[in-house]
Amino acid sequence: QVSELVQFLLVKDQKKIPIKRADMLKNIIREYRDAYSEIVKRADRTLQAVFGLQLVEIDTKRHIYILINNLPRPEGQHLCRDKEKEKMGLLLVILSFIFMKGNSVKDSALWEFLHLLRVYPGKQHSVFGDVRKLVTEEFVRQKYLETTAIPLTDPPEFKYQWGPRAEKETSKKDVLNFVAKMQSKDPTFWASQYSEAEANK
Amino acid sequence: ENREAMLNSKSNRLTEALEEANRLFDGVCRAREAALDAQFLVIASNIGKEKANELHSEMSAFDSTAFAEDLLTFMGINRTEVEETDDSEDVPGAFLPSDAWRTMGEEASKYFRRAPTFHYMMGSFKSEPPAPKQRIERQKKAGRGKAEQAMPAQLKKMEESHQEATEKEVERILRILQTHFENDPNTPISFFDFVMDPNSFARTVENVFHVSFLIRDGLAKIKLDEDELPIIEPIKPSEGGEEDSRAGVRNQVVISLDQREWK
Numbered sequence: 225q226v227s228e229l230v231q232f233l234l235v236k237d238q239k240k241i242p243i244k245r246a247d248m249l250k251n252i253i254r255e256y257r258d259a260y261s262e263i264v265k266r267a268d269r270t271l272q273a274v275f276g277l278q279l280v281e282i283d284t285k286r287h288i289y290i291l292i293n294n295l296p297r298p299e300g301q302h303l304c305r306d307k308e309k310e311k312m313g314l315l316l317v318i319l320s321f322i323f324m325k326g327n328s329v330k331d332s333a334l335w336e337f338l339h340l341l342r343v344y345p346g347k348q349h350s351v352f353g354d355v356r357k358l359v360t361e362e363f364v365r366q367k368y369l370e371t372t373a374i375p376l377t378d379p380p381e382f383k384y385q386w387g388p389r390a391e392k393e394t395s396k397k398d399v400l401n402f403v404a405k406m407q408s409k410d411p412t413f414w415a416s417q418y419s420e421a422e423a424n425k
Numbered sequence: 426e427n428r429e430a431m432l433n434s435k436s437n438r439l440t441e442a443l444e445e446a447n448r449l450f451d452g453v454c455r456a457r458e459a460a461l462d463a464q465f466l467v468i469a470s471n472i473g474k475e476k477a478n479e480l481h482s483e484m485s486a487f488d489s490t491a492f493a494e495d496l497l498t499f500m501g502i503n504r505t506e507v508e509e510t511d512d513s514e515d516v517p518g519a520f521l522p523s524d525a526w527r528t529m530g531e532e533a534s535k536y537f538r539r540a541p542t543f544h545y546m547m548g549s550f551k552s553e554p555p556a557p558k559q560r561i562e563r564q565k566k567a568g569r570g571k572a573e574q575a576m577p578a579q580l581k582k583m584e585e586s587h588q589e590a591t592e593k594e595v596e597r598i599l600r601i602l603q604t605h606f607e608n609d610p611n612t613p614i615s616f617f618d619f620v621m622d623p624n625s626f627a628r629t630v631e632n633v634f635h636v637s638f639l640i641r642d643g644l645a646k647i648k649l650d651e652d653e654l655p656i657i658e659p660i661k662p663s664e665g666g667e668e669d670s671r672a673g674v675r676n677q678v679v680i681s682l683d684q685r686e687w688k
Contacts, residue, residue: 234543277540291540309530316533317496324487340493342521351526376468398536406495414487
């Protein structure tokens, strides 16, 4: 059961869409329901020992999980494919913007910012294609971003925040360090963001 | 309306609006007006909340424009060259290289603890991510499901090969017939001689079966000779076409042959 679950999780993780406990039960665990937590625990141990990955529950109410990397980030070139890397680049930029602007931004503000980077919602991007779809659908589905409607707005507006996967895969401190590096400043330059990042550890 | 104006932290528009609403409320004596006032209050409080949010981030003066500029610099933008692009909305006069986002991505991967996506080394059947998942799911349909799935697949295969074999056989027999006739064009072949296999009844039946295809398709014909015994001969292509279209006669002959007779 355990190895089947491990395989199941690895494959499900390919699209980076979070895994529901219900799916795990239905497809793999089935009749061993009672041993569920034990099986999951062992699967997590295997993932950590063999692959250096960790199974993390990002929604304790609805029992949704993701896989994250447990290993320290190595320096130097990674072997991953370009498309993934480029998306992560865009994502990091978006997450930084959201954090530095107080953890929540309006969609209009976000697109205004991306405009400066030659990324437009209405226009096909040479690298990202349909950017609007990437940001509002893919990143949201993968739980990197969270979007909520702003009440009483007409036409309806949305705001963006960090999603639970972002919270687990990176940290405010890391992101602040990124911003500081880009702007060649010390992270303490932004006092309130810095204290928030420190507190968040 | 005027939402943006109210949000501006430097403006007191929101306060002014609230004060005016207060004043107006004194004159209210109808429920509808009171409802409008309540609605206004909700909107005002939302705006107030937004303003408060904006206030917080302004405290640490994050300049997003400067940040964007720094990002572009990092991605390798070339501000000296003027490039002819079709980006009409673009800020003209700066060239962003094609690997700009790859550069950004390289840097970004250092900040994420992202699990590398899992792929089978040897590839899956059609090298598409859904395929491995299906494989797993099929395994879990313990035994029974799998057996059922295997059977239709097998049967189908047999059927296919059977059909092919038949066609091949028919062709083979036609060729034999034709060769025979080439060698000896004026002697028709006794039908029975043609189909009989002295060693196997089953084979004989098969031969009859295959010959029937030839007849059906108009590639051979069976006639009765002087002795009322059937003979078979191939139809020359030219002949066949004309005859068929004109006469369109099809005769059915039932020949019975059982094992005893055959012997």
